[in-house]
Amino acid sequence: MNLAPHLPALQVVVPLLAAPLTVLLRRRSVAFAVALAASWVALAIAVALWLRVAEGGTISYAIGNWPAPWGIEYRVDALSAFVLVLVTGIAALVLPYSRASIEAEVPPQKHYLFYTMFALCLAGLLGITITGDAFNTFVFLEISSLSIYVLIALGRDRRALLAAYQYLIMGTIGATFIVIGIGLLYLMTGTLNLADMGRRLAAVQGTRPVLAALAFLTVGLSLKLALFPLHQWLPNAYAFAPSAVSAFIAATATKVAVYVLLRFYYSVFGESAVFARLPMQEAMLLLALAGIFVASTVAIFQTDLKRLFAYSSVGQIGYIILGLSFDSTSGLTATIVHLFNHGVTKGAIFLLLGGVALVTGGTSLARIQGLGKRMPLTSFGIVLCGLSLIGIPGTAGFVSKWYLIRAAFEKGQWWLAFLIVASSLLAAAYVWRFVEAAYFREPRKDLTEGAKVPRSMAIPSGLLVATVVYFGLDTSFTVGSAAQAAALLLGGLR
């Protein structure tokens, strides 16, 4: 049997099947092997799909051979292929890392369930990205969200339970808003296929239910992607989740929500409907700037590194939305590039912090004093990723910032360009908090000597840090894919 035409389905099916398999097999080493194999196969499939899209354009796959507007369509285009590579790539690195990491943080009898939830979450995120069906998007969104709540609740601290609960409430409200939006769109168009919906919406554009749908979807997705001021669930969730989970969701979950937002704005409603007739640009600009400045400032005053970088994530999401608010090719390119670059950077930081937590027993600034001497490579890695958050040349973050500033200049918005670079100083300030504690304080005496980061954790973290630097120097993959995706989205309906 030739599997090549079925790659879009396999992309979701492989991790989806791996999840029950891990439950049935129960032995944690076997469960680990199954999940690991699934994530690596998923990465291979994603890369294969990306290559095929780069060559031959959009792939449409009819599930169960039911043709598109009636059956569920899986659709891989330049944007979704790019996001698929990000999600599977992070998963493929986090899984080998998680084995040693959860050893220290999760009771052993729950390990196989960790892998189940991880595989399920991966399946959900991939499903959201690949599906071309509105209701399917919601279902996969809930699959990934439910498994993320469980993963967060596995955290060592009892506050993880509360964080998971709060995220569940906020996330479910968000998801319900999204499903209301989809329902209204379905009522107006009679179809659930996203492309078909986009075509049919033209006839009823600007009517009140469509506007209501846009509002519901925007608010719901903003909750999911933690746009300021709907970000309250995020800091606790990132801070108290097991390290491997923090890394995975920080790098992927919010980014996939951004993807859905882009998909609905550009492929369903259409650019003109969202930006030309409504003051969306101004609203997004304002929220993005508020998010960047408020969250970055709050980050400076955190005493725990995981919380510090969680607030930094809220700020960085502001940059992603800021790019969107320009409604121009370079702005959209900045959004998509930053979605990738920030995913990689934050993923790397949380992976490294997992190693820190393992060795020093925590990530509070008081605890990591003198880390530069104790764990020189890890500290250096965090500093490198910090430079990427600031946007120093030679790191991935610089490329995104470059496009953002350029987009501001294209619009003739000088003041905005200055606000962007001024906000970099806030990032520099919170990264400096780490540098100061790690390099200019003497190590604590009570640290256990001899504890080391296991190689299975060090290698994935190192690889991801290398990726941060690599994509700061060679941008052909990131900017190339992002520019292609931006052109595709702005080209309207294909």
Added chain:
Amino acid sequence: MLAPDTTLLLALAVPLAGAALIALAGRAPDLREAITGVTTLALLGSVLTLLPVVSGGARPAVTLLTLLPGLQVAFKLEPLGMLFALIASGLWVVNSLYSVGYMRGNNEAHQTRFYACFALSLAATMGIAFAGNLFTLYIFYELLTLVTYPLVIHHGTGPARRGGNVYLGLLMGTSIVFLLPALVFIWHVAGTTDFTVGGILAGKLGHAELAGLLALCMFGIGKAALMPFHRWLPAAMVAPTPVSALLHAVAVVKAGVFSVVKVIVYIFGVDNLAASGIGGAADWLVVVAGFTIVAASVVALYSDNLKRRLAYSTVSQLAYIVMTTALLVPLSLIGAVLHIAAHAVGKITLFFAAGAIYTAAHKTEVSELDGIGRRMPWTMGAFAIATLSMIGLPPAVGFVSKWYMLSGAMAAQHWLAVAVIVVSTLLNAGYFLPIVYRAFFVAPRDAPHDPAHGEAPLPMVLALGATSAATVLLFFLPDVPLALARQTIAP
């Protein structure tokens, strides 16, 4: 014989490799210092082999990688960069000799980190000198700030940290807030950031935009220490003296003014700036730089701490270069380029002397220096010669550059600039000559607890002797820098 392109990369790689070897040889101080010596000589050697190539009119160029369309990490050697590389690498040789004496004489800690970071700073400096476009220059400019930071806070004490914070905050802050947007804007307008003869912005911007962009660039290049962003330079004086000497009299500050000249000549274009509107878009720059010259000189006049006085003198001397560049006439530009070299050799001598006084007599204040010339005749002799250069008196090289700058100001008929040069020359004399006078003609105060001391360790005296000799030698034989300066102006 290697191809010039390869030599270019070699000159970048030598200090990097040196830094790695120094770090590895940390356990064996003698070996470490030997490696430093070999690295400095290898770097000077490779830079020197490039000199005839550039003088002959060739412009070796290498492109390392392309980040975005029109945005490459690329190197291209032209006369100005050649001069800068020559000064930095040449003085590094002398400075390493001096460092060995200073670091051992004062029993400093973390010497391996010190030498390794020093080599890294030189690598970054070479990157700035060889940069083929503004983007590459920006990268190495930031790198230079980062790798010099551990040197500034070398002592690790509270004041050192505070000084380091000002240093890092101001230099990184200005470069991110002002220079980065300027860089993106230039790329946005011109589609490239390559250093091109005649500039890349000709006819692309209006008068107001040009003046605004110039302001962004000039204040963004914080290393040029234009007021009000000059405070990092006195703050950096908490560093050990060899750092102040090479980095904050030569490499870092000269990287600043070098970037200023480079941006004005190769990005904006001298003719473009001169032709834009009444008085030129650069007119305000003359005023700001002129103010910096006079104000910094006045502060220096009232500073009792010797290194602080030297730091403010540096602020003022850097502003000379910026001001005369902004006059935009050939003579003043030649003066500016020459002054990069002249000030470098002069100021490094002064810092060397300050460090020698600290090492031998443990004195840091000007008021303590009564009669010290009798105990340290060589040191203070060299100090006196360098002082002449700072004031602009023959037979020191400072006279030559000041001559060109003054004639440039007259040629431009910019009487404010002429007045500033004259007044500041008087101020220079006012804050430097008393030191020399005290050292040689005031009897030492009776201080029984003052231990008897002679000259500083031999390597230090040799080093400061060499640089003071260079100030005189360049007065009589200014051919090489003058030729390179002329080539920069009229390629």
Added chain:
Amino acid sequence: MTLAGTGMTLGGHFTYFITLFLMIAGLFIVIARGNLIKKLVGLSIFQTSVYLLYIAPGKLVGGTAPILSDAFTVYSNPLPHVLILTAIVVGVATLALGLALVVRIREAYGSIEEDEILSLDAAPSRAEQQE
């Protein structure tokens, strides 16, 4: 009775009003109540309102299930039912997970009142800062 200017009859659209009422009531409970169980009840009501939003427009008066036969000409749309079946499953899963979390929270904190739990957490985190 007609709403001014919209052409909508109150009677004809009563399902929308019920939907809206449930939606707002549910959301209000989630926000206003501090008891973790009550919050979940509110969340369920909120979700239930959406089921109604989907199903109600699919029903036509006198419509049957879509059976291919000459006897029936008016069909109700079956698709919303199918969708909502899925949504109900999702809702049940969410509720189950939420309740499971509440059980674990009670084990860990000895309370299911939000304000009490937050004050329990405030104390250790302050100790951590002083550390």
